[in-house]
Amino acid sequence: MDEIREEIENQTTQLADLVANQRLVEFKEAFLELHSYEQAQIYYDLAPETRHVVIGILTDDELAEVFDALEEEPAAISELLEEMSPRHATHILNKMFTDNVADILGEMDADEVATYLSLMPKDDANELRQLIEYDDETAGALLATEYLAIDPNYTVGEAMQYVKKEANEAETIFYLYVVDEAEQLVGVVSLRDLLTHPDALPITEITNTRVIAAHPADDQEDVAMTMRDYDFMALPVTDHANHMIGIITIDDIVDVIDEEAASDYSGLAGVDVEIVDISPLAAAKKRLPWLIALLFLGMSTASLISHYEALVSQAAILAVFISLITGTAGNAGTQSLAVAVRKIALNEENPLWKVILTEITIGLLIGVITGVTIFLIVGFWKANWFLGLAIGISMMAAITVANLAGSLIPMGMNKIGVDPAVASGPFISTLSDLTSVLIYFSIAQIFLSNFVNQH
Amino acid sequence: MDEIREEIENQTTQLADLVANQRLVEFKEAFLELHSYEQAQIYYDLAPETRHVVIGILTDDELAEVFDALEEEPAAISELLEEMSPRHATHILNKMFTDNVADILGEMDADEVATYLSLMPKDDANELRQLIEYDDETAGALLATEYLAIDPNYTVGEAMQYVKKEANEAETIFYLYVVDEAEQLVGVVSLRDLLTHPDALPITEITNTRVIAAHPADDQEDVAMTMRDYDFMALPVTDHANHMIGIITIDDIVDVIDEEAASDYSGLAGVDVEIVDISPLAAAKKRLPWLIALLFLGMSTASLISHYEALVSQAAILAVFISLITGTAGNAGTQSLAVAVRKIALNEENPLWKVILTEITIGLLIGVITGVTIFLIVGFWKANWFLGLAIGISMMAAITVANLAGSLIPMGMNKIGVDPAVASGPFISTLSDLTSVLIYFSIAQIFLSNFVNQH
Structure with missing residues (x-):
């Protein structure tokens, strides 16, 4: 197209x-x-x-x-x-x-x-x-205020005349809102029902009084999900005293869903992807804030490794596996972050203890399988099973922690009212670098005697 | 709600x-x-x-x-x-x-x-x-086949009678499709126009003959974007001889937009986030394939570092900055990947040479600023300006390369017909670990005499 x-x-x-x-x-x-x-x-x-x-x-x-x-x-x-x-x-x-x-x-x-x-x-x-x-x-x-409002005393024929007269002014003609003298919303009539019933019928006979309405302060994402689920073409908005204020139409909801998706995607990537056609300078400006902020977070990891410099000079082999462990844990953390953000968006929230338990279980499952894999690889490759064991255990622990962090951080952000979608994959990776390095060197120290430099 | x-x-x-x-x-x-x-x-x-x-x-x-x-x-x-x-x-x-x-x-x-x-x-x-x-x-x-089709010879009144009779069977009543004896689509009439014109008027007077239609093989995302842009409630689907086959309604398009968004988000995270309510075992199974695949990619980085083990045991300080450089480059690569995937989705594609030039420029801009920042930090922290210079230059080069990879990989995937949205952030991070380490140790070797172990 x-x-x-x-x-x-x-x-x-x-x-x-x-x-x-x-x-x-x-x-x-x-x-x-x-x-x-x-x-x-x-x-x-x-x-x-x-x-x-x-x-x-x-x-x-x-x-x-x-x-x-x-x-x-x-x-x-x-x-x-x-x-x-x-x-x-x-x-x-x-x-x-x-x-x-x-x-x-x-x-x-x-x-x-x-x-x-x-x-x-x-x-x-x-x-x-x-x-x-x-x-x-x-x-x-x-919300728009151009909706069709009819009197509860109308007949189908009168309502039809009203639709014909107002059709060109209204944002949508698919629903007529039945509003009483106090301007309170009492029901909805669909144009389809209007068309398929005789003119003499009182409108009350085909009015649906069980109306789903939004309030002005409702989050647009909630409104979008309701309209998506119910396949509504429009949704009335009322105040807390049920006075009709306006309607929200599906074309705006399509834009909302699109916008929210782009913003979640941007959040995960740590960069606003919504404006794509800009100069390199403007693009660099958009990407730098996260990068520099994470650079400082990364500095804590560097200074932590710096504490273990003596250890590394005794066993340079330890340096070989730093990026493998931090990388894998970061990847697991990013996955768990994405799942958690999605769960929050879908309102599929579970109690904290259950999330912790589930994520620890998932983390351990992933960690054990990944840990055993790397234990075997390193054991054979370096012909040193203690080294394999140290790497395997570190990997397992680092993944479990990253997994837990990936879930708990967005949950915590949501609790304090911050949109969890801004917690980016890069942020979780960089944070988990810190915990992974800590875990790795602590465990390596225990096994130290088994892999000091042979030269 | x-x-x-x-x-x-x-x-x-x-x-x-x-x-x-x-x-x-x-x-x-x-x-x-x-x-x-x-x-x-x-x-x-x-x-x-x-x-x-x-x-x-x-x-x-x-x-x-x-x-x-x-x-x-x-x-x-x-x-x-x-x-x-x-x-x-x-x-x-x-x-x-x-x-x-x-x-x-x-x-x-x-x-x-x-x-x-x-x-x-x-x-x-x-x-x-x-x-x-x-x-x-x-x-x-x-597509659904329950649409309202009328004869080009109808009057407004006849069409209205037809709508009233068929309203309950049709998926949407907002559009009537004017179809000739050869079953070819000749135009569309909106219910709104039908309601606001006199019964005796020939339908041809209010028929819009400039119809936008989809073909059955069209990608659902293209259809969704057209319906979003035009604010259509339904879109006709015709074959290549313009025969009417069916209609696509906006409620299905809302689901498509939602689905496509979840799938892009899943792609970036390297995990399918669409099914959230599953057992820990099933969750682990969904997350492991990428993690294990990337573990093997990460092993190439480890074996590369292994080549430089002798270098590390001479200068353990090099180990301190591995995760900082790989992490920052990975973050930059993830950002550039997300922007590239979004550009492809929006059909904002530029010629290859232009993308390469733009991304190198962005990468250099980000790289220089980040590189200078880290040069100053390391220079002051370790009181070693040569070390700072080595780290700074490595950072700059690693970011530029990661940035370029993040853009070119999804473009290449798109060229060979693979959905670029499956290229995940974790994949780009892990891949850029390899290039970053290579760049880092190559540059470090040049400056080696300036930071051999002092103990």
């Missing part, structure tokens, strides 16, 4: 040519035939001068649709708005869906926001003021 | 009690009030004996809805089907959506599939036979 992207690029060039040649009628016709996603991509890719002409020939409704479909960062969209007069931009904002407007205003300076809001009708401005307040990554930040 | 999960657990107990006490009428009433996702969860959690009773009191339609909502692995669902007679199970399968049926049959033995298909109407069986053939993770594997 890559052709689609290529097509958009070709169309951008063609459409820009039409504008350049002042063939504006043709341009407008061709542009409006496109899907709003394509319109948005093209609008964004045009040169500012061309965009200036386009702004002049599209209606406010048409421009609002383009702006609703822009997938860029809110900051980039707000720059596009600044290409228009504040009054014009406000007209566009007024015709956009409130969730998108709130995202954009949320990234602006306070005085810019004040300008736009002062130019809006008072009610709209107040509504937006409230939406901007919701924290990022919550249900509140995702 | 965790309460939902708790509620389901409570309801399961309550509903099982009703069955146990033979209060079947009450059970049925309470069960059918639930959302089909909840019904499915409860059905799955019941004891087999209880389920046996439940199968007897639900109609085929009701059971089909439960089975359509089961989120378990296809193999688990097929076990549930085996609790019924083959004839009963076939009736259920016949009433389910074809995409779900194809998933389940796809996991069965050939003779089981043959049994079920032989009990079905011939047309349905043939359709399913074709659906089973599609490869996993393609558009074909996701």
